[in-house]
Amino acid sequence: MSASLLAQVLANGLLLGGLYAAVAAGFSLVWGVLNVVNMLHGSAIVLGSYAAWFASARFGVNPFLSAIVVGPAIGLLGWAVQRFVIQRVITAPVLITLVLTFALDLILNNGMINAFSADYRKVPPVTGAILTFGPIGLPLDRVLAAVAGVVVTLAVHAYLNNSRLGRAIVAVRMDRETSMLMGVKVEHIYAVTFGLGLALAGIAGCLMAVVFPISPLNSSGYLGIAFVACVLGGLGSIVGAIVGGIVLGVVESFGAIFVGPEYSVTVAAVLLIAMLLLRPQGLLGRAGYE
Amino acid sequence: MKTLSSSPWIGPVLALAGGAILAFGLPVLVGDQAYLLRLATQLALLVTLAIAWNLVGGFTGYPSFATAAFFGLGAYAIAVAQQAGWPAWSGFLLAAVLSALLAAPFGFAILRLRGHYFAIASLMLVTILKEVTTGWSDLTGGGMGINLPGAGGNPTAIATVALETMVILAAAALALSMIVAKGRLGFGLACIRMNETAAMGAGIDAPRLKTIAFTLSAAICGLAGATYARWIGYIDPSDVYDVMWSVRPIIAALIGGVGTVFGPVVGSIVYIAFEELMWRNLLTFGTGALGVLIALLVLLLPAGIIPGILRRRAS
Amino acid sequence: MSEAPLLRLENLSKRFGGLKAVSDVSLSFGEGEIVGLIGSNGAGKTTLVNLVTGHLKPTAGRVTFAGRDVTGAPPYRLARLGLLRTFQVVQPFAQLPARDNVAAAALFAGAAGDMAAARRAADAALERLGIAHVADRLPTQVTLAERKRLELAKSLAAKPKMLFLDEVNAGLNSAEIDGVLDMIRSIAAEGVTIVVIEHLMKVVRGLCTRLVVLHQGALLADGPTDAVARDPKVVDAYLGKRGAAMLEAAR
Incomplete structure (x- = not known):
């Protein structure tokens, strides 16, 4: 393998990883704070993609701009879903919340198939330019989407650490009982966190729409990416989601070359299981929340 | 049940005898009504998978999503064996043995994980097998799927044999589940489910018992997959490795009562009835309506319909 | 020594x-x-x-x-x-009656041959610790003192x-x-x-x-x-x- 091909594959992987970071961040946040594996996450991303497509086809607004509205809108939906539905079984065993969010996913995904059909749709290129660095060529849209993915994720990280509400979320993640004693309304925090998680999913969907064709069938793939990146980076950690996303992107990119693109999910799954067994606390080393 | 509990073998023997009567009686009753044959076979299939899942997800308390993996593996095992000219019985044997051989080491490894982590790792096995099956097209026909030799005969005859096989398998699974529940293994698994640390402290070899439960469950799922493949006659990866094969048994067990012996049976009946009603009346929004049903079920009766009703009556 | x-x-x-x-x-x-x-x-x-x-x-x-x-x-x-231990925070099997809690240890660690023998061993252990009266109760239905004795009974049944x-x-x-x-x-x-x-x-x-x-x-x-x-x-x-x-x- 030549050095230039190697560099190209690495660059592709890094760009993919930036998007994956955005895909995983909200999922990781919800899991870490609520101890809920949100099976709805993948479909929420697809919903974001459709919203971006709609904005582009109807109003000619590009996904980077529509994300500003789409994210909060889907976040509001998430807030309501948590507040009025998931909250009712929040203390039930793992199996119950898994099955419930899976059921919600069936509803949303099937609704989207009915509304948009399973056909792939595409948002027209935003810039269409190609950046070249020596032998490496990078589509500018992809670069912008990856950078936006990382920036949004970092912004959430900053918000969690610096705002009052954000610090309450972090406190609940660290120690629910103590936060309750200190007067944090856990129900409220849960709903806000779930909303924030789905808002991130919506934004990730807009960014994915810049790069990939849109179909409801993508949702399970997105969910898989979120799982793997989240476990790689360490549960509940936003920075971990970035690290995990980028590692996954690079591994997938090289896996496509060495093992073949048809095994991309297998590569990720083997990586995930190996990670769970050997280093369950994630690459960044903080212990999980069991 | 108290009167029956005098001998641990009465229940399982009754289950097997009842299964045999049903297996050979149902086709006589149903005759060549294709719809009823299909429905009864589907029900027996779901009962089998729900009982198999319950060994791990119910008795042991580990929320496995690997059902579809062993189901698909069993289906492909018999399909490939029959293409190679093996007799049917050896195909079934291969399905059970391959599933068990994969389940034992994989289960031993991932059963160290708890809760969500276990669920995800088990789900990943489905994905891996699906991709490997798709990629290994020399053997499996890849994404194009694989035809089972002998398919294309008299459809009623095939459907009848499928029903008989599936009902006997379901009865055998139920009998096994009864034996496990009453025996040393089931007692150990129950202790593990309630408190694994205490179980180990009480001398229970938790890794071994969990692996046994997982392996038994996988072998049953493999056999169910093999029966399914012979019934349908044509399989492809996106069908037999569909994650719904993992989810439907869980829902059935949830309806009937997770961790009980008869819960998966009753739950499967209720589930199939609902699903049929829905497909008929809401064809375009079938899966979505299923989602609504599952969500309502989980929200209103998280401990299961049957236990929920019993509890309400008791109070 | x-x-x-x-x-x-x-x-x-x-x-x-x-x-x-x-x-x-x-x-x-x-x-x-x-x-x-x-x-x-x-x-x-x-x-x-x-x-x-x-x-x-x-x-x-x-x-x-x-x-x-x-x-x-x-x-x-x-x-x-x-070689057995009790935990600082008692660790019962919450949905099993006290007798079966103890029987688990008798069966798996104490080499009782079958469930019936294990239950007999459990009853003996409960009796010896003076809590025979809680045998049919769930661990959540007994006092803390009884729960502590239940833990001891589990250990005892393991020989x-x-x-x-x-x-x-x-x-x-x-x-x-x-x-x-x-x-x-x-x-x-x-x-x-x-x-x-x-x-x-x-x-x-x-x-x-x-x-x-x-x-x-x-x-x-x-x-x-x-x-x-x-x-x-x-x-x-x-x-x-x-x-x-x-x-x-x-x-």
Whole structure:
């Protein structure tokens, strides 16, 4: 393998990883704070993609701009879903919340198939330019989407650490009982966190729409990416989601070359299981929340 | 049940005898009504998978999503064996043995994980097998799927044999589940489910018992997959490795009562009835309506319909 | 000690990351001894018990039990060999009646042949600990004192050679404690070695013939109760003047 091909594959992987970071961040946040594996996450991303497509086809607004509205809108939906539905079984065993969010996913995904059909749709290129660095060529849209993915994720990280509400979320993640004693309304925090998680999913969907064709069938793939990146980076950690996303992107990119693109999910799954067994606390080393 | 509990073998023997009567009686009753044959076979299939899942997800308390993996593996095992000219019985044997051989080491490894982590790792096995099956097209026909030799005969005859096989398998699974529940293994698994640390402290070899439960469950799922493949006659990866094969048994067990012996049976009946009603009346929004049903079920009766009703009556 | 000890720890250490929770501890325990394991919070008592009973794997060192090397052996194997423990926070099987809670230990660790034999052994253990009346109740339906005895009954049904009792008296009143102490003595009288991890001076003084003191993960003192209690090192590091006075007064 030549050095230039190697560099190209690495660059592709890094760009993919930036998007994956955005895909995983909200999922990781919800899991870490609520101890809920949100099976709805993948479909929420697809919903974001459709919203971006709609904005582009109807109003000619590009996904980077529509994300500003789409994210909060889907976040509001998430807030309501948590507040009025998931909250009712929040203390039930793992199996119950898994099955419930899976059921919600069936509803949303099937609704989207009915509304948009399973056909792939595409948002027209935003810039269409190609950046070249020596032998490496990078589509500018992809670069912008990856950078936006990382920036949004970092912004959430900053918000969690610096705002009052954000610090309450972090406190609940660290120690629910103590936060309750200190007067944090856990129900409220849960709903806000779930909303924030789905808002991130919506934004990730807009960014994915810049790069990939849109179909409801993508949702399970997105969910898989979120799982793997989240476990790689360490549960509940936003920075971990970035690290995990980028590692996954690079591994997938090289896996496509060495093992073949048809095994991309297998590569990720083997990586995930190996990670769970050997280093369950994630690459960044903080212990999980069991 | 108290009167029956005098001998641990009465229940399982009754289950097997009842299964045999049903297996050979149902086709006589149903005759060549294709719809009823299909429905009864589907029900027996779901009962089998729900009982198999319950060994791990119910008795042991580990929320496995690997059902579809062993189901698909069993289906492909018999399909490939029959293409190679093996007799049917050896195909079934291969399905059970391959599933068990994969389940034992994989289960031993991932059963160290708890809760969500276990669920995800088990789900990943489905994905891996699906991709490997798709990629290994020399053997499996890849994404194009694989035809089972002998398919294309008299459809009623095939459907009848499928029903008989599936009902006997379901009865055998139920009998096994009864034996496990009453025996040393089931007692150990129950202790593990309630408190694994205490179980180990009480001398229970938790890794071994969990692996046994997982392996038994996988072998049953493999056999169910093999029966399914012979019934349908044509399989492809996106069908037999569909994650719904993992989810439907869980829902059935949830309806009937997770961790009980008869819960998966009753739950499967209720589930199939609902699903049929829905497909008929809401064809375009079938899966979505299923989602609504599952969500309502989980929200209103998280401990299961049957236990929920019993509890309400008791109070 | 002339005969081979029942349990021997050699240079046992456990690190968590950079922190040495237990460092280089060597100890021997003979048959039928009642030993107190004391030390301030964070001294490494519970970690040491976890290392010995298989709930944690040591970073270095060796554990020998009844002549076998059991370093890093899982808890269920140790339980079957007769090395058992109770937990500081009681750990019942919540949906099983008390009898079956105890029967589990009898069946899997105590080598009862079948469920019926295990239940008989369980009833005997419950009877012996004076809680036969709770046999059909769930662990959540009994008092804390009864729950603590239930834990003891579980250990007893496993036919122990050695028991680690982690704060078995915490939360009990004075009369309840006396009852438990009598039971511990009677178990030890049958040749079972008992190690109690305790904060209560009354218990340590009244029960133990030997004290082992841990301080910051290392062995600080080991010897007859009286001598250890007067050891200036121990007084400084753990007991303090007031504790020593209490220990003296409790004589």
